[in-house]
Amino acid sequence: MICRKCDAPATILIRKEYWYCNTCFITNTNHKFRACLGRSKTLSPNEKVLICLSDSTSSMVLLDLVQNSISLNGTKKLRVIPFFLHIIETATEDSIRTAKLIIEQCNKYNLDIYIVDINEYYSTNNILPDINVLPQTKSETLNNMRMNVSATIYDDVIVKIKRTLFLRIASELSCKIIFTAETTTQLAKRLLTNLAIGRGSQVENDIGFADQRDKSIKILRPMKDISNEEIEYFLKVKQISKIQNSSNTKIGLQSVVDNFVLDLQKNYPATVSTVCKTADKLGSAENTTETQNCTLCQSNITFKSSKLTAVEATIFSRQMCTNKAGVNDKIEVMQSITEDKNPMFPSIYKTLCYGCSRNFSELDSYL
Numbered sequence: 351m352i353c354r355k356c357d358a359p360a361t362i363l364i365r366k367e368y369w370y371c372n373t374c375f376i377t378n379t380n381h382k383f384r385a386c387l388g389r390s391k392t393l394s395p396n397e398k399v400l401i402c403l404s405d406s407t408s409s410m411v412l413l414d415l416v417q418n419s420i421s422l423n424g425t426k427k428l429r430v431i432p433f434f435l436h437i438i439e440t441a442t443e444d445s446i447r448t449a450k451l452i453i454e455q456c457n458k459y460n461l462d463i464y465i466v467d468i469n470e471y472y473s474t475n476n477i478l479p480d481i482n483v484l485p486q487t488k489s490e491t492l493n494n495m496r497m498n499v500s501a502t503i504y505d506d507v508i509v510k511i512k513r514t515l516f517l518r519i520a521s522e523l524s525c526k527i528i529f530t531a532e533t534t535t536q537l538a539k540r541l542l543t544n545l546a547i548g549r550g551s552q553v554e555n556d557i558g559f560a561d562q563r564d565k566s567i568k569i570l571r572p573m574k575d576i577s578n579e580e581i582e583y584f585l586k587v588k589q590i591s592k593i594q595n596s597s598n599t600k601i602g603l604q605s606v607v608d609n610f611v612l613d614l615q616k617n618y619p620a621t622v623s624t625v626c627k628t629a630d631k632l633g634s635a636e637n638t639t640e641t642q643n644c645t646l647c648q649s650n651i652t653f654k655s656s657k658l659t660a661v662e663a664t665i666f667s668r669q670m671c672t673n674k675a676g677v678n679d680k681i682e683v684m685q686s687i688t689e690d691k692n693p694m695f696p697s698i699y700k701t702l703c704y705g706c707s708r709n710f711s712e713l714d715s716y717l
C-alpha cells in the first residue's frame with residue numbers, strides 16, 4: 351500500500367480506510383491540531399495558555415503537539431506562552447508513577463509543569479505549587495467519596511471538580527485560555543454519557559470545541575478531531591511512553607458507554623466522529639437574557655418551561671407512591687420545585703442544575 355500523501359510505502363491504516371507513511375501521519379496529526387485552533391480564531395498573539403495534561407494517554411500527545419507548534423518558525427508557529435498542569439486524582443502508586451513520567455517528559459522538552467493534588471479542590475487559599483515537584487498527599491476526602499458513592503456519580507463529579515481546578519489555576523496564572531486533551535473518541539463517550547445522566551442541555555459546552563461557561567476563561571479542546579486510534583499510532587511512531595490508566599474499577603454508566611464506543615470504533619470507525627460532529631451542531635435552545643448559572647458546573651439553569659419536565663415527572667411519581675394523588679398535584683409539584691422543598695433534588699434551579707443537584711443529594715458532605 352502507498353501513503354495517500356507522498357507515495358512512500360504506507361505503514362499506518364486509519365479508520366480502515368486511509369493509508370499513511372509515518373512522516374505524513376505525524377505531519378497530518380500536527381496539522382489537525384493547528385487547523386482546529388486556527389479555525390476558531392480565539393487566540394491572540396502571546397496569549398498565556400494553561401495546558402492541562404490530566405486526561406490519560408492523549409495528554410502526552412497534546413504535550414508533543416504544543417511543543418512542536420511553539421518551536422516552528424514563521425506563520426505556522428503557535429504564538430502562545432504555555433503553562434503545563436497535571437492533576438493527581440488518586441494517591442495510588444500508579445498515579446504517582448504517571449506524574450513522574452509527565453514531569454520527565456516535560457523536562458525532556460525543557461518545559462516546566464505544575465503537579466496539583468485533586469484534594470486542593472477543598473483548599474480556600476491559592477493552590478499553585480512549585481514547578482516540577484510532586485505534591486504532598488492531602489486529605490483523603492475524595493478517596494472516601496469514591497468508596498461511598500456509585501461509580502456513575504463519582505465519575506461525573508470528578509470531571510466537574512477537575513474543571514473547577516483548571517479554572518482556579520488558570521486564574522492564578524492569569525491565563526484566559528485553557529487547553530484540554532479530549533479526543534474525538536473521548537468526546538463521543540462524554541456525549542452519550544451526558545445524554546444518559548440528564549446533562550443533555552450542557553452538550554454544547556461539554557463536547558464542543560470551546561467551553562464558554564466561565565465569564566473570563568475559555569476552555570478549548572484542540573484535539574477534538576483526533577481519535578484514540580491516531581493517539582496510539584502517534585505514541586508508537588514517536589516512541590513516547592504511554593500513561594497507564596489507573597481508572598476506577600467499579601462499573602458505572604461511564605464504563606459501559608466506554609465499552610460501547612470502543613466497540614463502535616473498532617467495527618464502524620466512521621461513526622465515532624459523526625457522533626461528535628452532530629454534537630457540534632447542537633446549540634443551546636435557551637435565548638433568555640437573564641440567565642442564572644449552576645454553582646458547581648456553571649451551566650445555565652434558567653428554568654422557564656411550561657411543560658412537565660423529567661424532573662417534575664420523577665418527583666410526581668415519588669409523590670404518587672407516597673401520598674394520595676389529587677387534582678392539584680401538578681401545581682404542588684411545581685411549587686415544591688420552585689420553593690426548594692423537595693429532598694430528591696436539593697437546590698434545583700435555584701443554585702444547581704439537574705445533574706449537580708442529583709449528585710449533591712448523594713454527596714453533600716463532599717462538595
Ligand SMILES: [Zn+2]
Nearest residue numbers: 353356371374
Ligand atoms: Zn507519506
Ligand SMILES: [Zn+2]
Nearest residue numbers: 644647703706
Ligand atoms: Zn451543574
